[in-house]
Amino acid sequence: MISSVRLKPLNWHPYIAPVELSEATPEQLEAMKVTPSAKKVSEYVRTLVHDPESYLARTILFNAIMYVEGGLARPDRELGALGASMVNGCKFCAVVHARRHAELTKSDDVVTALYLDKPEALGPRDAAIYRFARRLSAAPSEATADDIASLRSVGMDDAEIIDLIHAISIFGWANRLMHVLGHAESA
Amino acid sequence: MIDAMDKAAGLSPDDALFAARRFRPEFVQGAEECRLSVLQPANDQGLAPNLRVALARRMAALNADPVLMAEYDVLLTQLDPTEQLLALAQGETDLDEPLATIARHVDVITLTPKQAEAGHIALLAQAGLNNPQIVALSELIAFVNFQTRVATGLRLMRSA
Numbered sequence: 569m570i571s572s573v574r575l576k577p578l579n580w581h582p583y584i585a586p587v588e589l590s591e592a593t594p595e596q597l598e599a600m601k602v603t604p605s606a607k608k609v610s611e612y613v614r615t616l617v618h619d620p621e622s623y624l625a626r627t628i629l630f631n632a633i634m635y636v637e638g639g640l641a642r643p644d645r646e647l648g649a650l651g652a653s654m655v656n657g658c659k660f661c662a663v664v665h666a667r668r669h670a671e672l673t674k675s676d677d678v679v680t681a682l683y684l685d686k687p688e689a690l691g692p693r694d695a696a697i698y699r700f701a702r703r704l705s706a707a708p709s710e711a712t713a714d715d716i717a718s719l720r721s722v723g724m725d726d727a728e729i730i731d732l733i734h735a736i737s738i739f740g741w742a743n744r745l746m747h748v749l750g751h752a753e754s755a
Numbered sequence: 756m757i758d759a760m761d762k763a764a765g766l767s768p769d770d771a772l773f774a775a776r777r778f779r780p781e782f783v784q785g786a787e788e789c790r791l792s793v794l795q796p797a798n799d800q801g802l803a804p805n806l807r808v809a810l811a812r813r814m815a816a817l818n819a820d821p822v823l824m825a826e827y828d829v830l831l832t833q834l835d836p837t838e839q840l841l842a843l844a845q846g847e848t849d850l851d852e853p854l855a856t857i858a859r860h861v862d863v864i865t866l867t868p869k870q871a872e873a874g875h876i877a878l879l880a881q882a883g884l885n886n887p888q889i890v891a892l893s894e895l896i897a898f899v900n901f902q903t904r905v906a907t908g909l910r911l912m913r914s915a
Contacts, residue, residue, distance in 0.1 A: 583876040584886045618887040619800060622894035625792035629785030636781055657869025707866050707900070708819035709907045716915035726775045726912065733908030734782055737901045744897035748864055748871040749890070 572676035573683040575663050578752040586614035599624040615749055630742065633734045640724075640731035643672040644697055648732050650682065651701025652739035660752035661743055693722040701736045758787050763823050763902065764909035772913055786905065793895040794830075800887040805834035806854075807895055809844035810861055814899040816846055817865045822910075823903055853882035857892065864896050 587596055589609060599620035600609055616623040634645055646669040653662035666679040681689040687698055696718040703711040719729050757768065760783070766773040776783055794807050812827035831844055843854050850858055856878055864871060879889050 583873045584880075584889055616890055616894075618890040619796075619894060621796045621798065622789070622792040622891065622898075625785070625788040626894065626898075629782070629789050632779075632781035632785050636779065639779070655869075657871070704904055704908060707817065707868075709904060711907065711911055713911050713915035716911045720915070726772065727778050729912060730775060730779065730782075730909075733905055733912075734779075737904035737908065740904050741897040741901040744864055744868050744900055745893055747868055748893055748896075749876065751873065 573680040574676070575666050575670075575679065575683070577667065577755050578660050578663050579755045580612055580660050580746065580750050580752055582611055582615040582750040584615060584618075584749065586611050587617050589614070592617070593620075595620045612746070612750070616745065626741065630738055633731075633738045640728040640735070643669050644693075644728075644732060645735040646672060647678065647694060647697050648701045648735035649739045650679075651698045652705040652736045653743050654682065655702050655705035656740065656743035656747065658739075658743035658747035660746055661739065663752075665739075693724075696722045696724075697732060700732070704733070704736050705740060758783065759790055759826070760786050760902070760905060760909075762826060763820075763906035765822065765913065766909065770913070772909060776909070786902070789898055790902070793891070793898045796891070800891045801885075802888055802891055802895075805831065805836050805840055806843075808834055809836060809840040810857070810892075810895060811899045812844040813846055813858065813861060814865050814896065815903060817862060818900070818903040820903045820906065823899075823906065853879075853884065856882035857884075860892070861896055864893075865900060 592600070596617045600613055600617050613623075634649070646665045649665040650662055650669060653665060666683070670676050670679050678690060678694055681687060682698070687695060690698060700711060700715040700719060703709065703715055716729065719732070724732070757766070761767070761773060761776070764772075766776070794811065795804055799807070808827055808831045812824060812831055815823035815827055827844070831840070836844070839851055839854055843850055843858055848855065848858060860875055860879055863875060876889060879892070884892065
């Protein structure tokens with residue numbers, strides 16, 4: 569029996585000066601969905617809104633991939649995000665999505681196994697998802713048709729596998745923003 | 756209609772996977788909007804479309820993605836690239852500034868994002884990039900790394 573890992577949330581700080589709300593352009597304010605009464609927008613959002621077009625497009629896609637109804641179960645998407653974030657070295661993203669996985673499943677077991685580097689403790693479905701997430705996140709990708717076959721063998725259909733591919737891939741994106749443009753600190 | 760991701764994944768309308776992708780119109784539309792926002796933005800922040808495509812070609816090669824390499828090669832030839840941009844696209848490192856610094860950054864963040872640290876962003880600033888350019892470049896790098904993974908995953912589904 570291993571004691572469960574309890575992860576505390578981290579704070580993120582950018583390496584460049586974020587946009588100050590008082591100096592934001594109308595396009596930046598619109599992209600951030602800032603209302604005149606808004607007092608606080610996160611440093612992450614205000615950093616990315618230096619380029620409002622890409623910020624807006626990516627936010628819409630990210631929310632669809634992680635939160636759209638139906639298809640792949642939410643914890644499975646979080647596990648894909650976590651596997652990618654571990655490979656890509658984004659500690660902040662890894663903690664956020666590990667905690668979300670634990671909340672959604674009401675269990676620290678999977679997160680504990682991964683943070684203690686004991687993937688052999690995972691059940692077959694989580695193992696297939698985690699392995700694929702790691703291999704697709706390598707650069708270049710190390711994923712193979714066998715990984716897809718493993719996902720199918722644990723009962724995943726094509727729609728779910730497409731959802732998973734997107735969840736992993738959008739963290740190939742998000743990790744390269746969050747871990748590149750800033751750093752995480754204990755809250 | 757076939758979009759850039761179908762092309763990258765080698766999907767045609769009679770493939771079952773072409774239809775399966777469209778169970779998620781949000782993903783199809785969203786990925787295309789993102790592609791336009793990093794490759795052909797209305798405001799390019801001073802990072803010209805041919806520089807962006809040259810960098811995308813370089814990152815497709817780093818990801819060993821011959822389909823995307825070929826796609827970006829075609830796009831680049833349509834954008835009147837300089838010798839320097841062609842060299843950048845081909846993965847060369849002996850480049851003028853700020854291209855040399857940008858290329859080194861793109862290579863590190865594509866291949867070993869784990870190694871990213873504050874000094875990498877400082878180097879971009881020293882090479883003359885302003886904050887909007889640093890963010891726009893980061894989004895471009897991140898997008899191509901997303902695109903190649905979705906395309907790779909879809910290709911694997913076809914072959915599995």
